[in-house]
Amino acid sequence: xxxxxxxxxxxxxxxxVDNLTFxxxxxxxxxxxxxxxxxxxxxxxxxxxFLDATAGRVSVCGHDVxxxxxxxxxxxxxLPEGAPTYPEMTPRSFLEFVxxxxxxxxxxxxxxxxxxxxxxxxxxxxxxxxxxxxKGYRRRxxxxxxxxxxxxxLILDEPTDGxxxxxxxxVRQLIGNMAKSKLVVISTHMLEEVDAVCNRAIIIAHGKICxxxxxxxxxxxxxxxxxxxxxxxxxxxxxxxxxxxxxxAEVASTEIDSVSGRLTAFPAQGxxxxxxxxxLAEQNGWELAELHLxxxxxxxxxxxxxxxxxx
Amino acid sequence: MNLVSAVFKRExxxxxxxxxxxxxxxxxxxxxxxxxxxxxxxxxxxxxxLSAFFSFHPWLYxxxxxxxxxxxxxxxxxxxxxxxxxxxxxxLWHAVLGKFLAAWAxxxxxxxxxxxxxxxxxxxxxxxxxxxFTAYVGSLLLAGGFLAIGACVSALTKNQIIAFIITIVAxxxxxxxxxxxxxxxFSGWVPSAIIDAIASxxxxxxxxxxxxxxxxxxxxxxxxxxIGATLYANTIILRLTKAD
Numbered sequence: 209x210x211x212x213x214x215x216x217x218x219x220x221x222x223x224x225v226d227n228l229t230f231x232x233x234x235x236x237x238x239x240x241x242x243x244x245x246x247x248x249x250x251x252x253x254x255x256x257x258f259l260d261a262t263a264g265r266v267s268v269c270g271h272d273v274x275x276x277x278x279x280x281x282x283x284x285x286x287l288p289e290g291a292p293t294y295p296e297m298t299p300r301s302f303l304e305f306v307x308x309x310x311x312x313x314x315x316x317x318x319x320x321x322x323x324x325x326x327x328x329x330x331x332x333x334x335x336x337x338x339x340x341x342x343k344g345y346r347r348r349x350x351x352x353x354x355x356x357x358x359x360x361x362l363i364l365d366e367p368t369d370g371x372x373x374x375x376x377x378x379v380r381q382l383i384g385n386m387a388k389s390k391l392v393v394i395s396t397h398m399l400e401e402v403d404a405v406c407n408r409a410i411i412i413a414h415g416k417i418c419x420x421x422x423x424x425x426x427x428x429x430x431x432x433x434x435x436x437x438x439x440x441x442x443x444x445x446x447x448x449x450x451x452x453x454x455x456x457a458e459v460a461s462t463e464i465d466s467v468s469g470r471l472t473a474f475p476a477q478g479x480x481x482x483x484x485x486x487x488l489a490e491q492n493g494w495e496l497a498e499l500h501l502x503x504x505x506x507x508x509x510x511x512x513x514x515x516x517x518x519x
Numbered sequence: 520m521n522l523v524s525a526v527f528k529r530e531x532x533x534x535x536x537x538x539x540x541x542x543x544x545x546x547x548x549x550x551x552x553x554x555x556x557x558x559x560x561x562x563x564x565x566x567x568x569l570s571a572f573f574s575f576h577p578w579l580y581x582x583x584x585x586x587x588x589x590x591x592x593x594x595x596x597x598x599x600x601x602x603x604x605x606x607x608x609x610x611l612w613h614a615v616l617g618k619f620l621a622a623w624a625x626x627x628x629x630x631x632x633x634x635x636x637x638x639x640x641x642x643x644x645x646x647x648x649x650x651x652f653t654a655y656v657g658s659l660l661l662a663g664g665f666l667a668i669g670a671c672v673s674a675l676t677k678n679q680i681i682a683f684i685i686t687i688v689a690x691x692x693x694x695x696x697x698x699x700x701x702x703x704x705f706s707g708w709v710p711s712a713i714i715d716a717i718a719s720x721x722x723x724x725x726x727x728x729x730x731x732x733x734x735x736x737x738x739x740x741x742x743x744x745x746i747g748a749t750l751y752a753n754t755i756i757l758r759l760t761k762a763d
Contacts (some may be wrong), residue, residue: 256606286606296533310608318569337536
């Protein structure tokens with residue numbers, strides 16, 4: 209488990225990480241979210257033992273990162289941002305090096321490496337130099353490096369950044385498979401990633417925690433949560449439909465997206481407007497091209513809680 | 520020690536998967552052969568020894584070691600692999616020592632490949648092979664001194680060109696420390712004890728007696744201490760600046 213207490217990192221006048229306190233338990237897949245420059249990478253580097261904190265302390269699996277760095281590092285598998293490796297090496301020799309440096313006994317090394325090669329589908333590129341591999345394969349080599357010693361804690365800094373949609377999907381599946389028995393921390397600024405793999409999300413901005421909740425609860429914070437969107441087949445009916453919908457007690461307000469021509473009805477506090485709206489549509493014989501329930505939009509929550517912060 | 524050896528093996532292996540190793544070895548062998556026969560006058564001297572060969576080693580290393588050492592840490596920083604290395608469960612000194620020993624072993628390989636000159640001198644005459652062995656050890660120590668300084672400088676920057684230039688200048692000053700070029704600059708305004716201290720740092724003087732086959736423990740200790748102290752400094756520099 210990871211325990212961060214009052215973690216602070218100061219770079220000259222800039223406070224990159226400001227008094228972060230949180231705990232992560234085994235079985236949790238924590239999505240670490242925030243705009244670029246929010247302090248995600250800095251926090252992960254401190255946990256992984258690459259950076260020293262200015263103040264505060266971190267322990268990983270009961271080992272203080274500052275006073276027992278080697279013991280803490282043994283429990284961690286870490287994928288640094290951009291998945292750096294030694295580009296002139298082949299995946300085989302690179303992973304052999306990591307396995308040896310991670311202290312896996314020679315007798316078990318070969319078998320464990322075979323498992324890892326299989327898990328990440330690296331068999332076909334093992335003897336090609338890493339610099340000649342595609343981005344997706346290089347990321348997999350980075351992930352392989354992080355799991356070679358079967359760590360209790362996995363820290364992955366933007367594991368899917370810069371990958372194409374197929375590769376993203378594949379990497380997320382891999383993470384999902386590994387997550388069952390481990391504690392995983394993933395940083396990202398892609399919100400769909402949180403939905404796809406995480407069971408907890410922390411949003412940070414300007415080095416501070418803004419939100420710490422489950423992805424579902426995050427979505428519930430969205431004003432779109434339980435809202436109903438619809439689109440009439442005949443666009444000229446939009447105004448009359450809007451008037452009728454706005455009169456419902458379950459609807460607090462309505463909005464028309466001028467680009468898509470879609471009408472969204474936002475629910476009144478604690479109300480579910482879907483049923484009354486569909487009843488109304490039935491009753492008045494509206495022809496709707498679309499009618500659906502919104503689950504909440506993470507990107508909207510993200511923008512609201514981070515105050516549009518960017519760097 | 521296993522961890523030092525893991526770093527050592529990875530590092531040494533990576534020399535040989537790039538052209539660096541082959542270019543270095545070929546240039547080293549060509550140059551060391553050329554200086555022995557032409558500026559060194561190997562035949563003209565008419566003596567069955569290798570002093571014509573060894574006396575140029577400080578100058579050879581001066582130009583060949585900095586390009587080798589400049590990448591040691593600067594390259595790790597540039598490609599970001601330093602983050603990987605520093606988050607493996609190693610102590611810093613494991614990495615520092617492993618990388619240094621790999622570079623040193625590599626120069627040792629290049630030096631060992633000069634054996635034809637040793638065969639030649641044995642074919643032509645009857646040299647003192649003990650003295651030649653001592654000179655080889657001295658040459659290896661000299662290379663180690665250059666490399667340790669180069670590694671330390673490389674840890675200070677992610678720019679290899681800067682590492683290269685600073686290493687060349689630092690090593691040039693150390694080679695010349697015992698000569699009038701450097702000593703005249705200080706004489707007259709610096710106490711003589713300090714001038715003596717500067718003169719005693721001279722790579723040239725310490726290597727000179729070893730290259731003639733004279734084992735003076737002070738010369739061996741000089742290089743051993745220099746390497747040890749520089750690697751220690753290298754560790755401290757990395758601790759302070761690893762993430763910059």
